[in-house]
Amino acid sequence: MTRIAIIGGGPGGYEAALVAARLGAEVTIVDRDGIGGAAVLTDCVPSKTLIATADVMTAFEDAPELGVLVGESGGDCVTGVDLGRVNARVKALAAKQSEDIAEGLSKAGVAVVRGSGRLADGGATVEVATVGGSTEKIGADAVIIATGARPRELPSARPDGERILTWTQLYDLEELPEDLIVVGSGVTGAEFAGAYQALGSQVTLVSSRGRVLPGEDQDAAAVLEEVFQRRGMRVLSRSRAASATREGDRVTVMLEDGRTVQGTHCLMAVGSLPNTEDLGLAAAGVQTTPSGHIAVDRVSRTTAAGVYAAGDCTGLLPLASVAAMQGRIAVYHALGEAVWPINLKRVSSNIFTAPEIATVGRTSFNAENGDPKFDVVKLPLDTNPRAKMLGFHDGFVKLYARPGSGTVLGGVVVSPRASELIHPVALAVDLHLTVDQVASVFTVYPSLSGSIAEAARRLHQEEE
Numbered sequence: 339m340t341r342i343a344i345i346g347g348g349p350g351g352y353e354a355a356l357v358a359a360r361l362g363a364e365v366t367i368v369d370r371d372g373i374g375g376a377a378v379l380t381d382c383v384p385s386k387t388l389i390a391t392a393d394v395m396t397a398f399e400d401a402p403e404l405g406v407l408v409g410e411s412g413g414d415c416v417t418g419v420d421l422g423r424v425n426a427r428v429k430a431l432a433a434k435q436s437e438d439i440a441e442g443l444s445k446a447g448v449a450v451v452r453g454s455g456r457l458a459d460g461g462a463t464v465e466v467a468t469v470g471g472s473t474e475k476i477g478a479d480a481v482i483i484a485t486g487a488r489p490r491e492l493p494s495a496r497p498d499g500e501r502i503l504t505w506t507q508l509y510d511l512e513e514l515p516e517d518l519i520v521v522g523s524g525v526t527g528a529e530f531a532g533a534y535q536a537l538g539s540q541v542t543l544v545s546s547r548g549r550v551l552p553g554e555d556q557d558a559a560a561v562l563e564e565v566f567q568r569r570g571m572r573v574l575s576r577s578r579a580a581s582a583t584r585e586g587d588r589v590t591v592m593l594e595d596g597r598t599v600q601g602t603h604c605l606m607a608v609g610s611l612p613n614t615e616d617l618g619l620a621a622a623g624v625q626t627t628p629s630g631h632i633a634v635d636r637v638s639r640t641t642a643a644g645v646y647a648a649g650d651c652t653g654l655l656p657l658a659s660v661a662a663m664q665g666r667i668a669v670y671h672a673l674g675e676a677v678w679p680i681n682l683k684r685v686s687s688n689i690f691t692a693p694e695i696a697t698v699g700r701t702s703f704n705a706e707n708g709d710p711k712f713d714v715v716k717l718p719l720d721t722n723p724r725a726k727m728l729g730f731h732d733g734f735v736k737l738y739a740r741p742g743s744g745t746v747l748g749g750v751v752v753s754p755r756a757s758e759l760i761h762p763v764a765l766a767v768d769l770h771l772t773v774d775q776v777a778s779v780f781t782v783y784p785s786l787s788g789s790i791a792e793a794a795r796r797l798h799q800e801e802e
Contacts, residue, residue: 342482344366351482356448359447363669365446367449368476370454373439376506378439395538451474486649489504495581518531532691619632625641638667683767693754698767712739713740716734718733722784725789734753762790773795
């Protein structure tokens with residue numbers, strides 16, 4: 339029986355463990371912070387649960403257009419949230435999800451050891467400092483490192499867990515921040531800025547770049563920034579934060595150009611760092627990048643024989659779905675099963691703002707306008723009949739195809755529930771479907787997905 343030891347119980351770890359157990363391996367997970375990892379306990383699950391409440395608040399805001407009156411007072415729609423209750427629900431759901439995963443591991447026969455693991459004996463052994471204070475050694479034929487990442491902290495803006503916060507500390511707040519400063523306009527910063535604005539906070543978003551979501555589709559980022567500002571958010575572009583300091587119940591963020599921004603709370607969303615310290619990597623021959631991430635190939639192998647890595651500690655793509663796929667691929671390879679190397683062009687991702695932004699395959703981020711390798715069609719969401727009925731105005735559907743063959747190469751959907759709408763585009767990309775094949779499939783009328791078929795039809799017309 340092959341022995342597989344996994345360091346880290348997040349998506350890259352627990353998904354690998356489940357697959358390995360089903361394939362007959364003897365599996366041990368060494369977990370320090372709780373099964374499910376940051377994705378379940380402090381990141382994806384809690385943040386999207388919080389955002390679910392924010393989505394309801396956004397719906398209330400748009401309700402009058404549909405003729406729905408909610409707590410109307412003096413012509414205004416009056417709503418509010420109890421952040422203590424919201425966060426209690428957030429933490430309860432995260433804990434329950436962690437328990438469910440742990441139960442699934444137990445039923446599959448996976449052993450879980452609580453503690454911190456590191457490579458020993460050239461990677462053939464995992465040495466564990468258990469929570470009970472003892473040391474345990476686990477022999478392994480293959481080791482998978484899935485230790486994840488943590489929020490990056492600036493020396494000049496140390497979080498205190500009360501007024502200056504990382505995204506892992508938000509869920510301990512009992513009262514809604516009156517005036518929240520969000521430093522960082524990437525995915526995490528944009529999601530929380532939009533969520534807290536919807537919940538009722540006055541939000542200032544500090545972006546060091548020229549626009550929000552600098553690494554995403556430009557058209558999508560422009561829509562979101564316009565929505566943010568229309569809803570009352572203050573967006574400071576090209577404004578790099580130098581420090582954040584607290585005085586009593588006020589926080590001051592100093593910008594590098596000398597300006598200051600004041601608020602009641604500050605969220606630092608300035609990236610993440612891989613958890614790759616004290617793992618015995620160098621001694622085992624595991625190479626890391628200058629950023630501290632573990633270098634892996636497309637089947638999750640590190641530079642040390644028998645040692646694999648998965649998830650945010652590899653720096654491939656910081657997505658739970660990618661971590662899980664890396665973990666499964668590592669197991670398949672370690673056990674000699676057939677394996678498809680990971681292909682990031684097939685990965686669909688979503689930004690849970692309002693509207694959501696979903697992408698898959700090749701998009702305008704790596705296909706500039708006028709590139710002869712791409713045909714592009716963009717349909718505004720407000721031309722879709724179902725969107726009109728639902729009162730959706732902001733967003734679009736964009737498809738990319740290869741000239742001549744019409745093969746679908748990628749797409750962007752900006753819309754409420756874009757995370758659900760991107761799936762047919764992802765299928766088209768994965769299966770190398772043509773725009774004609776996508777257009778020939780019946781869609782419900784009226785439906786938001788009808789815009790995907792319509793975009794495919796428009797690309798066919800352009801080819802002619």
